[in-house]
Amino acid sequence: MSLTRRQQWRIEKIQAERIARANRVADDNNHFELDADHAKTGLVITRYGQRLLVEHESGALYQCTSRRNIELSVAGDRVIFQATDNGEGVVTALLARQNSLVRSQKRIAANIDALWLVVAIEPHYQFELIDRYLVVAENAQLPINIVVNKIELSADMDKVKRDFSMYQSAGYTVHYLSVKTLTNVAEFKAQLNHKSHIFLGQSGVGKSSLINQLIPDLNLRVSELSNKSKLGKHTTTNTTLYHIPSGGDLIDSPGIREFQLDELTNQEILSGFREFKPFIGLCKFRNCAHINEPNCAIKEAVESGAINAMRYHNYLNLINP
Ligand SMILES: Nc1nc2c(ncn2[C@@H]2O[C@H](COP(=O)(O)OP(=O)(O)O)[C@@H](O)[C@H]2O)c(=O)[nH]1
Ligand SMILES: [Mg+2]
Ligand SMILES: [Zn+2]
Numbered sequence: 001m002s003l004t005r006r007q008q009w010r011i012e013k014i015q016a017e018r019i020a021r022a023n024r025v026a027d028d029n030n031h032f033e034l035d036a037d038h039a040k041t042g043l044v045i046t047r048y049g050q051r052l053l054v055e056h057e058s059g060a061l062y063q064c065t066s067r068r069n070i071e072l073s074v075a076g077d078r079v080i081f082q083a084t085d086n087g088e089g090v091v092t093a094l095l096a097r098q099n100s101l102v103r104s105q106k107r108i109a110a111n112i113d114a115l116w117l118v119v120a121i122e123p124h125y126q127f128e129l130i131d132r133y134l135v136v137a138e139n140a141q142l143p144i145n146i147v148v149n150k151i152e153l154s155a156d157m158d159k160v161k162r163d164f165s166m167y168q169s170a171g172y173t174v175h176y177l178s179v180k181t182l183t184n185v186a187e188f189k190a191q192l193n194h195k196s197h198i199f200l201g202q203s204g205v206g207k208s209s210l211i212n213q214l215i216p217d218l219n220l221r222v223s224e225l226s227n228k229s230k231l232g233k234h235t236t237t238n239t240t241l242y243h244i245p246s247g248g249d250l251i252d253s254p255g256i257r258e259f260q261l262d263e264l265t266n267q268e269i270l271s272g273f274r275e276f277k278p279f280i281g282l283c284k285f286r287n288c289a290h291i292n293e294p295n296c297a298i299k300e301a302v303e304s305g306a307i308n309a310m311r312y313h314n315y316l317n318l319i320n321p
Pocket of ligand 2: 207
């Protein structure tokens with residue numbers, strides 16, 4: 001049986017405390033006495049330059065600086081910190097990350113349980129865009145699933161479901177909902193519990209509307225955080241972790257919602273089609289591009305139906321000749 005996330009954190013906390021204790025000896029930059037026995041575990045809510053807003057298990061927020069010898073943490077990180085007299089704190093250790101989202105060489109969020117790619121009936125979903133997001137997420141080992149919004153606008157839901165069945169058979173979860181009519185929204189909410197989530201996708205698909213359903217007072221909370229943290233208005237554009245009242249966490253920023261997709265290499269594209277994996281390496285030619293080479297295991301899998309023909313077609317559309 002695998003460890004729960006909480007158990008995992010507890011183990012990491014003990015390890016991190018040891019590190020913090022060892023560092024204490026070497027520490028000559030901090031003017032207060034570090035006391036590893038009183039170290040607290042916290043969750044990074046947001047970062048503003050070198051400063052971090054850290055939430056203790058009790059819910060109390062601490063504005064923290066970070067020890068110089070540890071990597072700067074981001075929203076979603078678990079850290080060990082020590083409160084100082086003035087209600088502020090110093091982060092002394094960073095717990096191991098489960099994963100992290102990096103864009104243009106900058107880390108922006110950590111410990112993400114699910115990325116939700118939001119697409120819609122209007123603007124109408126495009127397979128190429130969906131596949132590009134999936135490829136990026138697969139290459140970064142980020143768990144991604146799909147939300148199809150505005151289903152009340154579709155005159156042919158059977159067709160829509162056929163379109164997305166290829167993603168379901170590749171192992172992706174697909175939720176069909178309408179934020180406008182609230183169709184399937186409660187069910188969707190219910191399964192966000194105990195996990196941390198990121199929503200992304202092109203403009204106009206309904207991400208803000210969906211997030212407002214999950215956290216009706218989001219704008220209020222943004223300004224509350226700005227006040228509490230004395231971080232100023234920047235909080236609105238900073239990547240921030242919010243607790244969803246019905247359960248689960250949302251890591252959000254405008255930059256995350258609509259992040260730009262970088263150019264993808266053919267190698268990344270190939271490894272981004274997760275259902276191709278069992279066949280890679282089985283082709284006649286070692287450098288097979290799986291386009292029109294003889295005895296290609298991928299093409300044979302398409303012919304036998306083991307790989308969905310539309311997904312293979314999407315692969316051909318994405319790769320650079
Ligand atoms: N018809 C319909 N419109 C929706 C639905 N969800 C959101 N919208 C509308 O779609 C537009 C774009 O939504 P918004 O949440 O701003 O999308 P974002 O750009 O992804 O954040 C707004 O006019 C919303 O009111 C839905 O389920 N059905
Ligand atoms: Mg929006
Ligand atoms: Zn091949």
